[in-house]
Amino acid sequence: MKFEFIALDSGGEERRGMVEAPSRELASTQIKSYGLIPAKVTPVKAKSRKASTSGGGGLTVRGDRREIVKKPLYFGAAIGGKGLAIFTRQLSTLLQNGLSLIKSLEVLVAQERNPAFKWVLSQQLENIRSGNTFSEGLAQHKKEFDALYLNMVKAGEASGTLDMALGRLAHYLTKARQIRSKVTQASIYPIVVFSFSLLIVLGLMTFVVPKFAAIFDKQLNGEQLPVLTRIVMNLSQFITSNIVGILVGLVVAFLLFTGFRSTRAGAVFFAFVKLNLPLIKDTFSKIYVSRFCRTLGTLLESGVPILEALNYSRAAVGNRFIMNAVDKVRNRVRDGEPLSKPIEATGLFPPMVSSMIEVGEETGELPNMLNQIAEIYDEEVDASISSVTSVIEPILILMLAISVLVIAISLFLPFIKLMQNIAQ
Template identity: 30%
Template sequence: MEIDVSGYKKKNVKNSKKRKEFPIIFKGGVNDKLKMIMYRELKVMLKSGVTLEEAFTLLISQYKNKKLLSGLKRIKSELLKGKTLVYSMSQVKFFTPFEINSLSVGEQTKTLPKVLEELELFFEKKNKLKSQIKTVLTYPTFVISITFAVLVFMLRNVVPMFQKVFRQFNSDLPSLTRRIIYISDNFSYFLLCLVLVFVVICFFYFKFRDNASFRRISSGIILKLPFIGSMVKAIYLSRFCNALGLLLGANVSIVDSLSFIKEMIIFYPIESSIDGIKKEIIKGKSLTNSLKEYPFYDNRMISMIKISEEVNQLEDMFNYLASLYSEEVETKSKRIGVLIEPIIIIVIGGLVGVILIAMYLPMFDLSKILNSN
């Protein structure tokens, strides 16, 4: 049975607009790990025959996160008034349209535990992807911070100390030494320029981040970056396939599923393609031929979707593709980590080495003069 949730979707979009225009009751979000645990526990309780009101009473007693607690109490309050679970959860702002609409399908088809299980798996995969990205970025960020601190120390303390010694010799300094001393003398100015550049970049980002042209150009640059670009693409393709697998498994139509994905995945190549794909499907085109029009969706994905359309197994194929891209992200993240470490060590060694060589060059020149005398 295929469920039409277009009416509820329109209502939800309307509510999402209000969130931008009016103050939000529950500001901020709840992290994916907490949502994963919440959906898992709610699923287990419902399968055990616990009522929704009792389930939320138990959930409230288990969590300490203030935002989540406020939301759970609001949901319980609405349930006690006789409202549905979907309506109650829609009153809490940290649940996305994707979650609300998925649960709406579960309520209509009386498959709520199954939808809760799918949401649990969805947030588990999403949390795993985030953890992988954090793991890749943590080491380089730490090392770069230490490197910057070492460079600041050397330019502000070590180089001026050598400079005092050089003044006593009254001899011409090598070109490299003069340049390092110039950077040291004007370090505050260069640091100010660096901060100003950073502030300007942040200003332009926050000012134009919702601009379609800016998002198209920035996402295009990211996707073309060596190593990083292919990993970012795999991350968003994994989310795309994972979301479609969940929604199709809940008997949401392919057109409505794409609409939910547009609200859920904030990445320009996917968002900009959704409306076009929907139009082609409504005209009678297959999903495979619709996806072919957009280069972001790779040939492997399109070929496998074509096979699944022929045997009417789209849900299983999207779940398989989501796992495939998740594994690809994991492999790429490990590979990037292995490549970044030696590159960072070489860069750090090079910067520190250049400064030390620049400081010791005049010493070598002086020793030559002394030996010749």
């Protein structure tokens, strides 16, 4: 007997779909196994199977009924990092609860609300129905599923543990997204504070200082102003006279900065800065260690060969100097050396990392040890980001306070002379 259902997922979003079960109670139990909270479960009558094809469209199944999913117009990836992690977790859960890969994808296609990703999933469903492997279908959508994702799925298929591989992958994606989110938030805060401070100073120099300049010129009858006041007045006059050029210059500087970052020379420069600038080098070093160890541990745990795993871990780090070091590590491992020795020789990984890797190699628990290292450094990244933020915040506030104070003093000094003149 078939039941249509309305349920809520872990994020409180409404999901709709269809399940087959002997009774309403068992249907509710099956819906809960998908990680959903059933809100309404309604029996439906069986309908005849309808199948049709269309260029650019994929087919999905709900019970015994197929419907065409047309390709929508979209740009870039069909889904973001958070959505991909949720999808991977849900697919892993469905497989672990005994559903086939086809049935699991049918359920996920039925409940997917994102039209672009719904179409991508329908393509995976049709690919598997055509006799191909899941990984072959994923390879056709490289914007959504990168090389690391694809190779972990391949390893899971080869070992017959696709559900476990997807579970590890979901955990990896969630942790990686959390670290990126923390770094982004920590970067945005000082930028916002600095931008706000700059706007305040520009506002004072553009609208407030010129009015005081007119008052001083009228009341002091051309008497020479204090040095600090003259400097502020001249700077204000320059900004007011060239405000358009200054704004255009800031936009051009931002575009040049963005373009430089995308070049090879820019990537090397910023990679060097992140590893050597005193205030941030400790934080970024820990982030890179965490990324490398988590990626490598997850890949090894899923059965990916170590040389191939080192290749993908290298790409996941994202820093040219660390990537070059991992290349050297890979070459030495390929020549038969244990992983811990070349890791230590790079000088870019803390001694604790190479020691724990050595223990993992000796006990045969290298993947587990790498994941433990990643967990340790994730916690240290949190503490390090908080520490950096606590240093940057008062510096920015102090800069704003000094700027406003200098402007205020420069405007107050002529009033002293003006009061002296009135007294005389």
